[in-house]
Amino acid sequence: MTIGAAFTLAGAGLAMFAGIGSAKGVGMACEAGTGVLTEDPSKFGKLLVLELLPGTQGLYGFIVAFLIMIQSGVMNGGLGTISTETGLQYLAASVAIGIVGLFSAIAQGRAAVASIAMIAKKPGEFGKGLVSTTLVEIYALLSFLISLLCVINI
Amino acid sequence: MQMKQVLLVGYRSDRKAILERLQRLGVMDIRSARREDEQVEGFLREDTRQQAASFERAAASLAQAVAVLNEIQPEKKGVLGMLNGRREIGMDRFEACAAEAGKQLEEAYGILALHKRKAECQGEIQRLTALLAQLEPWQTMDVPFSFTGTRRTAAFIGSFPSAGTEADWTAALAEKLPEGTPFQITVYSSSPEQSCVTVLCLRQDEQAVELALRGLAFAKPPLLSADLPTQAARERTEKQQALRDEITQIDAQLAEKTVLREALQETADYYTVRAEKYRMIGELWQTRHTFAAYGYVPAQDVPRLQRELCEKLPVLMDVQDADPAEAPVKLKNNGFTAPAASLTRMYALPGPDDIDPTPVMSFFYYLMFGMMFSDAGYGLLMVIACALALKFTRPEEGMRQNMKLFLYCGISTTIWGFLFGGFFGDAIAVISGNFFGRQITLQPLLLNPMKEPVTLLLMSFGIGMVQILVGLGCRFYNTWRHGDRWGAVFDTGFWMTMLIGLSILAIGMATSPVVLYIGAGIAIASAVGLVLTQGRKNKGVMKVVGGLASLYDSTGYLSDLMSYSRLMALGLTTGVLAQVFNMIGAMFGKGLVGALIMIPVFFIGHAINFGLNVLGTYVHTLRLQYVELFSKFYEGGGRPFEPFAFHSKYTRIKEENKS
Known part of the structure; x- marks a missing residue:
């Protein structure tokens, strides 16, 4: 295996850092949501939506990692032919989603927790809590676009 | 929906009949109560809270009794039955409840008494178990305690x-x-x-x-009895057994009562409806011989009210146009837009100055949902599931509209799926390539998102631009409608031309310089217009400063536009995840073994992908409507229309003839 291949794999791994944030964000939201469910199990449907919102960053990271693997040839045995420059490029391309995804998912998790607390008291305000939580998403989305466009153009 | 303000005046002796008919029609939102603090000379109110409360207690007891019976023997509902709404009963059946209400209530009290006795027995058994555990170490003692x-x-x-x-x-x-x-x-x-x-x-x-x-x-020691420990333990074990027998007996008795469940439910509803009627009586204005009810009726229901109420009973009706600032709101929608009305309601009902955003929003919702989900296989699944559910179940109205919402979204998803060439991801290519040796690819009708993501991104921005312009158009129309024509042109019109100019400019960059110059010209002219008009409420130099400052709003439009990149991002998410699961499924090679492993991987993988993405798509499409579209023109803040009607818990009361 070349050094370039190692960098490429590290790039795929870095993109998946967004998954750490998602796991943390979803975890926080689920903790809060489960607390609400003990009082009122009928809110499950609404809570589920909020609990899953911080999960998208992990998906974005996964898509970038997967595209890196497809495009660099990891999936069909082309691992030996990647040059060091290309490998470094893949690594650099995944910085955006890896780091922004990691932190934005945690921030979104906190917003989701706050919205869940609101829904516990005022279930009618679900729409507003939902929108507030998705406001965080845009930054993860933008970094995903950057990483994606970078990977595709390598 | 147009509302009429209605005043009904009648004799007090007919009050019961009139109210019952009003409740049955369920078209009038009686608002007398909202004027609680107002004192009107010569009118008085009857205090009916006690009667209403006693009916509510009866309804609550019956509901508890039903809950007890459900615990003993749960109501049987199939998979499809879960989707069914409340049971339908005829009006005659409902009226028959009145005659037996007292009897059913006695039954309910009986059931609750049995339930209470059962709880006591269970408590006693537990106490005895604890005592027996304490006696256990003493069993070899041969003297009494x-x-x-x-x-x-x-x-x-x-x-x-x-x-x-x-x-x-x-x-x-x-x-x-x-x-x-x-x-x-x-x-x-x-x-x-x-x-x-x-x-x-x-x-x-x-x-x-x-x-x-x-x-x-x-x-x-744990107790001081004159019996030997063995004797004491034996007695208590016997007592426990007796209590257990009693519980079995009670359970059997309760199980026999489950045949009463439907009757109890109907009676509970009867009391609920009656409690509501009595509460309403307390809110009416009355004199010694007459009473008056004041409220709102949708304009289209006024003739029906006239026919059903005024022609059959001696009552005077006065109908006037309602003041839009006061009247409650009922959304009026046709078959295409009605499913999305619940999404509007979730945000806020239209306020007095608003236009109903549902028609515009519903179109974009279906369109964007399909674009984000964009898989023909998933879309067809949604269409089939919703169509079957709609055909074979009798859901409540809200549920039925949700099914229709997902039916329409499913159709849109299917169309987009074929446009982007997605059918369970690339399932057709993978399966044909793996098992039949010849790879057949489903060719996208429009473009392949994986191959041309930039084109897709530009397309997303294009659709976003259209939605922003439509939103601004609504604001333009609404401001114009309220008489502020210059405001409409200056504050909204210039922004619209500016955005159109910039769009043309962007197209020109890719095509010809002529188009580019036209676009730039329109944009610059609009910008000049904005600078000249946006500071018009300020004084002196501040007029120009205010105008220049307004150009800063363009960052808001830019970030709105960026937000539409999720159309592409979520579409890609669905497609890539589906491909991953297909790839994992195909990893185990060809032939029978490969197929046997592929089938479960395929089902589970696509189920996960479907679940994750349908939720994400629902939420993100909604966000685009709420944040990007509604923020342009929609204020909200209307009060919902809450008619005086049957609000029953277990049954839906069906009118035998709707004439």
Whole structure:
């Protein structure tokens, strides 16, 4: 295996850092949501939506990692032919989603927790809590676009 | 929907009949109550809270009784039955409830009494179980707990708080007593928690021994009965058995009562409806011989009210146009837009100055949902599932609209799926390539998102631009409608031309310089217009400064536009995840073994992908409507239309003829 291949794999791994944030964000939201469910199990449907919102960053990271693997040839045995420059490029391309995804998912998790607390008291305000939580998403989305466009153009 | 303000006046003697008919029609939102603090000369109100409360209590008791019966024997509902709404009953059946209401209520009290007795029995059984556990270590003792000794000897029965043999305790006690005091200790059982013993000594040493025992934390036995421990335990076990038998009996009795469930439910609804009627009576204005009800009726229902109420009963009706600032809101929608009305409601009902955003929003919702989900396979699944559910179940109205919402979204998803060439991801290519040796690819009708993501991104921005312009168009129309024509042109019109100009400019960059110059011209002209007009409310130099500052708003439009990149991002997410699962499924090679492994991987993988993405798509499409579209023109803040009607819990009361 070349050094370039190692960098490429590290790039795929870095993109998946967004998954750490998602796991943390979803975890926080689920903790809060489960607390609400003990009082009122009928809110499950609404809570589920909020609990899953911080999960998208992990998906974005996964898509970038997967595209890196497809495009660099990891999936069909082309691992030996990647040059060091290309490998470094893949690594650099995944910085955006890896780091922004990691932190934005945690921030979104906190917003989701706050919205869940609101829904516990005022279930009618679900729409507003939902929108507030998705406001965080845009930054993860933008970094995903950057990483994606970078990977595709390598 | 147009509202009319309605005043009904009638004789007090007809009050009951009139109210019952009004409640049955369910078209009038009676608002007398909102004027609670107002005192009108010569009118009074009847205090009906007590009657209403007593009916509510009856309804609550019946509901509890139904809950008890459900615990004994849950109501049977199939998979499709879960989607069914409340049971439908005819009006005649509902009216028949009145005659038996007292009887059914007695039954409910009977059921609740049985339930209470059952709970008592269960509590007693638990208490006895605890006691039996305490008696357990004493079973080898051959004197009763109440034994205190003979004429010459004294006996102490009890326990030490730790483990120990007879020798241990004899030594411990002897240490605390004067030398040579005779006593004997018998240990019945010993565990780390306690040692159960009897201590025998001479009557004359009784006090000294008792004192010494207290020093060793000697405790009294669990009960003081004249029976032997074995006898005491046997009696209690027998009692437990009797209680268990009683519970079985009660369960059997309750199980017999489950045939009453439907009748109880209907009676509960009868009381709920009656309680609402009585509360309404308390809110009406009354004189000695007349009463008046004031409220709102949708304009389209006024003729029906006239026909059903005024022609059949002696009542005067006065209809006027309602003040839009006061009137409650009922959304009016056709079959295409009605499913999305619940999404509007979730945000806010239109306020007095708003136009109903549902028609515009519903179109974009279906369109964007499909674009984000964009898989023909998933879309077809949604269409089939919703169509079957709509055909074979009788859901409540809200549920039915949701099914239709997902039906329309499913159709849109299917169309986009074929446009982007997605059918369970690339399932067709993978399966045909893997098992039939010849790869057949489903060619996208428009473009392949994986191959041309930039084109897709631009397309997303294009659709976003259209939605922003439509939103601004709504604001333009609304401002114009309210008479502020210059405001409409300056504040909204210039922004619209500016955005159109910039769009043309962007197209020109890719095509020809002529188009580019046209676009730039329009944009610059609009910008000049904005600078000149946006500061018009300020004074002096601030007019220009205010105008220039307004150009800063363009960052808002830019970030709105960026937000539409999620159309592409979520579409890619669905497609890539589906491909990943297909790839994992195909990894196990060709032939029978490969197929056997592929099938479960395929099902589970696509189920996960479907679940994750349908939720994400629902939320993100909604966000685009709420944040990007509604923020352009929609204020909200209307009050919902809440008619005086049957609000029953278990049954839907069906009118036998709708004439």
